[in-house]
Amino acid sequence: MLKIGRTAAAAVLAASALVLAACGGSGDPGGGSSSGPRTLTLWHYEGADSAMGKAWAQAIKEFETSHPGVTVKFEEKGFEQIQKTAGMVLNSDEAPDVMEYNKGNATAGLLSKQGLLTDLSDEAAKRGWDKLLSPSLQTTARYDDRGIMGSGKWFGIPNYAEYVMVYYNKDAFKKQGIEVPTTFDEFTAALDTFAKAGITPIATGGAEYPAQQIMYLLALSKADRAWVDGFQQYKGKVDFHGPEFTYGAQTFADWVKKGYISKDSAGIKAEDMGVSFIGGKFPIMISGSWWYGRFQEQIKDFDWGSFLWPGGAMAPGSSGNLWVVPEKAKNKDLAYDFIDITMNKDIQNLLGNSGGLPVAADPGAITDPKSKELVENFNKLSSQDGLAFYPDWPAPGYYDVLVAGVQELINGSKTPEQVLDEIAGPYDDNLADIGN
Template identity: 75%
Template sequence: MKKIKVAAVAACALLAVAACGSGGDKPATTSGPRTLTLWHYETADSAMGKAWAEAIKEFEASHPNVKVKFEEKGFEQMQKTAAMVLNSDQVPDVMEYNKGNATTGLLSKQGLLTDLTPEATKRGWDKLLSPSLQTTAKYDERGVMGGDKWYGVPNYAEFTMVYYNKDLFQKNGISVPTTLDEFTAALDAFTKKGITPIAMSGAEYPAGHLFYQLALTKAQRPWVDAFQLYKGKTDFHGPELTYAATTFADWVKKGYISKDSAGLRGPDMGDAFIAGKFPMLFSGSWWYGTFASDVKKFDWGTFLFPGSPLTLGSAGNHWVVPEKSKNKDLAYDFIDITMKKNIQNLLGNSGGVPVAADASAITEAKNKELISLYNKVAASDGLAFYPDWPAPGYYDVVTAGVQELINGTKEPAKVLDELAGPYNDNLAEIGG
């Protein structure tokens, strides 16, 4: 998903200058200079941004006749325009893109992405990534994840957790909760002291993430597989989503979530937590490096959402190679470098969750804590993906629905009806 500060980056021009060199998978027959055009939306101070910058240096050192042309794009920008851009004659050679049926799955079904299966086998990417991480890299002919063809290569993982201000917890005599009841009690205790407990963004993904996490507290793996992979029927008025909608609306009414958050974006939420205005923020590991570098006024920590066997998470956003890439051979080489131990170790030591690092090479205490927390989730098969993934355009549907819960403009049952419509329409369209 992603995310965080990238959403605040000023929109760049959508179309990149076409890359030079030969077309297709094979290297150029000339010995002249070549260009690898690379797009991603990680900020320079993020763990991934630092790792990819080092990968670019290593790529250029090992390809002296090639220059990397890097262009930073916004996550929201690419979410909305990727199909149009990749259907043009001006595309990057390799780019970071969101995973899931609604994004990579849709583009693969439209023939806009290169089938990376031969390269995944040849270069051993299939051996480096666990089966659970491969789920979002592989798609079937319908564009549904968990298929048999590789269309993306993830090189980091991600998951959600509660970030908390240890100083505010201690000052107000509140203990770190370990159950959902204790978590609710903590929310109530902060509210009674005049403190809104949860930093929130209703205009972007965070509110939808919390909504989905509430559903996951009542869910098991078969429900996730039905909702995300269409392996069964999803009842939008069943106990999982009914609990999510009613509880989220109730938390707003009780003041656990501010009504003003309906119009706030991800960076607004993050900045407010960094400023020490909120005791808690529920979001993903992509914030970890930012908080590690930017939080100066208080001590902070993390814990998994209490009382839930499942949490949002998966392999991270992944590299895809557009079908119209003019330098696919160079794109494969670059992806391969990002999977190397030294790049993975840098990612881990910068606050990311690497997928192929040397565990002994991760030296920073907080980063070890993050990776340990992720390993706990992964080991219990606790990664449950994200709510906007099942259907194209579903991100906007989920965001609008949860905004209505924050604003109180629609009852929970009506919001669930609005979530069910586009989901079921897409299921019928793909023959589910």
């Protein structure tokens, strides 16, 4: 994913750079130094109110304290901006020293294959990052020579986890007499109750990642691990007109017809979706844990909660997005130091208590009740091998293919069968390109 991984809220982090008082060197790409001031250029796209935004802001402060004379230059970027321009920027002299980037074959995997990312294998071993990350979380950090995740060299470091869940307005549910659903039938009955009351139940965004993740969730309800491995890691033939994707596309289209999803949502972006839920305009939002901290901070007018997708064993999820170091970074040694700070206990504990899913926190230090609920649900999903990655990961450019496909389902311009043909083509083309 997106964040899909991924996350998609535009970054508004108010991180002020340290005024330079140089004592270090303007490091070369290999991390050496020479006389003169140094600057660490950092890009990420997490909102200031998100758990990650808060944690990274604190990490910047700790970096500045431990690196006197080094200026941190934080540049605000949006998820879509980095998604669309990373290949071009990283192949130029404008590359940052460290940046957040979407994980998966189509994104970090593609850049690693193109030689645009630094191999972090030695640093991962030296600094113990390989010991802090479980094997399942390492999947998105390592890529082989074909750019396929799960093995090979370390090209990124994730320091949080994420998954897609159902957020709900408890007050709206109570008003309609709806209990938290535990089965898929109960969930659709709840959607129907809202629709019959003249309320569109699900806030979503068809112009970016959210809507495609709903279609993928529906497909996953008919899938097993072998199907996910086949789709994501090319371990088996994927039939796009098989029961999984057929159910996902057809049911998604049906939900639009039934009024569960607005026909106007084809043009809605993720940020607008989140703001509409915060404003109480929709009782349900299906999206990722990256929203959790922001909801804790901003929802004041109603009680809210979350639950796992009912009736299914799997959901989109994985490690969080990656810290990557561009091959053309000018200060790689500083980049490694910054990544290391984001992995320390203080930053990880702050992340956990702010509504994030840390990978190296002290469990006893997570005291916020809602954060505990988030972690418990993630642990349940993870323990049942339920992390199914994200639908846009398998092929370069697949994110835009899926956005177009779900938009066509929302506005009814194409049938589910036609949309499945559209998303099958680029996937099969990529298989041919990598020799599968």
